[in-house]
Amino acid sequence: MSPSVPLQEMIRAIRSARTQCEERGVIQRECAAIRAQFRQADNGGRSHNLAKLLYVHMLGYPAHFGQMECVRMIASSRYSEKRVGYLGAMMLLDEKQDASLLITNSIKNDLSHSNQYVQSLALCTLACMGSAEMCRDLAPEIDRLLRASNSYIKKKAALCAVHIVRKVHELGELFAPAARSLLSEKNHGVLHGAVVLITELCERSSESLERFRKTVPDLVQIMKGLVISGYSPEHDVAGISDPFLQVRLLRLLRILGRNNETASDAMNDLLAQVATNTDSTKTVGNAVLYETVLTVLDIKSESGLRVLAVNILGRFLLNNDRNIRYIAMTSLQKIVGTDHNAVQRHRGTIVDCLKDQDASVKRRALDLSLALVSASNIRSMMKELLLFLSSCPPELRSQAANGIFTAAERYAPSKRWHIDTILHVLITAGGDVRDETVPNLIQLITNTSELHCYTVHKLYRALLSDISQQSLVQVACWCIGEYGDLLLRGDCQEVEPMQVCEDDVLDALETVLQSHMSSTATRGFALTATMKLSTRITDNVDRIRSIVSIYGSCIDLELQQRAVEYNALFKKYDHMRYAKKDSTHFCCCGVILFCSVNSFAFNVILEPECEQLTMHVLTLYGLTL
């Protein structure tokens, strides 16, 4: 049997292994040696064997054979062995292991050990992995320690009590009186523990909450003492006196002041004082300010105090530290519903954060910006949002595009603005929008008859410059098919004049049909549009006929089917294709059909003469009126 090596030597041996295989070999040898050592009688080197095992465990290797050794070591009278034994228990045992029950007795004994460092080990382990039974068993002992021991033990007993209450809720009652009296201690560690314990009790039962509300004046006093006290070397962190305790006090005050006017009133002045006097140049001061803001916003505070809190968040937004900008945004997001006007005041800063380097900050800024859009700021906000969309990270494009659509729908100052905005989004991020955008936009355009001319011109121009964005191309094709005559007539006041002849339009549609970038659905749109143009144009009907008939033998089944049907319409109902009245609506009769799978749209008007044609078209599609 190889002699066991000291811990550090083993670590060195493991680290010098060049491959995983070599490392496993070393560890296997060591574990064998350790196991053998465990089986032997006490040889004075037990603690270092267990420590070696714990190291091996941290590397991810199995170590359960050390569990019983932990139990034995904890029961030892040597402090060094207890220390490692308890550490082992915390690492290898949890409440699900049977072995954990075996240490209950040792813990019980060590809780009343004469040496406080032994007591400390027991308390720490109990708070770490004490099961419900262990907690029930040892609760009275913990309560005793809460009342009659030194501060070193009291602070640990307090956190032990917290763990016990989390495991066995009913035991909260047991600790309430001791918790109350601990508030008069001067030791910060004990105070901190007491505040955590009281917080836990209040969050578990409304009776405790009621009872501990009476401590608000005491808590306010303690907090005041920390805020206005002079420099205290024991607890100072960058000029703040015990920020950890301050934050816990603020948290407890928040819980006590929530939904309670009296308690909230009692803490109002203090919160204002902390908010104004805390130094915000370092993170630690901002941590306290942050907690103060959260408390102010959660209790029934005066409006002046609320505004102060929101202003602090506004200042955070301008901070150089991106962590602080990030948490400012998350907080503002939480209150944008309830304190909308207060948050609106910081809209400019929030919108600036859309340009932040940090992706998380950008994401938050987007959420907030969308929440802040209103009827009065829609134009300026949309400018910023569209600017953001053109350069935003890909993972945010979809959210931004859809958010813009929702905002535009709700607050569009004019139809033309609405259509322009949607077009802008489709041009910039057409690939990231939802499927229903296309039919929704078609619906919008249909209903805005005064802008048909403008819309078709804009879409035609967009089509000429870029046919890669499918949703845009689909809408453009549809529009051209529907209002192509307006395009050809060319007299639209709101756009620059542009001469468009029939061949140009057909060229554009054919480019879409033939492009490898066009999806099947898009080509369907283009084909249908080409077909529809046959009643709007006069010179190039033959060209249309030939395009349509080509697709009669297209490989894609959908396109082929459509082409064949259109051919049929050409042949059978040629005389009816021109049945116009005094309107410019063309009369290939039917109804508005949206087949979202095929993405075809037929927009037609029902004319009485075309009833026969209507029924034919419907039959072709297998639909009824």
Next chain:
Amino acid sequence: MLCLLRQMRFLLLFSRQGRLRLQKWFTPMMDREKKKIIRDMTTMVLSRQPRTCNFMQWKDLKIIYKRYASLYFCLAIESQENELLALEVIHRYVELLDKYFGNVCELDIIFNFEKAYFILDEFLMGGEIQETSKQIVNRSIDASDMLQETLEEYMSKPAF
């Protein structure tokens, strides 16, 4: 009533290569789960771009991480906890290690991992802060070490 857990759920220390140097779990968890969390955390933290903030959302927890020299400190807190304070908690632990080891480096944590745990167990307990004074924590560790040494001298055997 909201059923809240502790302030901190776990603390992990790992190197830039993803080697685990310390793991402290503040709630009971299966070994399988722990391994998965370690994998997830190391992947997430090590793939963070520079100049991003130190906070991440992961499931229902907030992950606070900070790099000190070659070690990443990764602390998971409940969603209602104060992230800025969590950064201070990490920083305080680093300060405690630094005071104990004197200009602490990763090798110190590797070769004296049990000491790193002992120090942590004097600072945090049950997922909460136990002692807010640096000096008191340092004094407690020194006193415990003395206790160990005295006994070891008596037994005339080395500790580890």
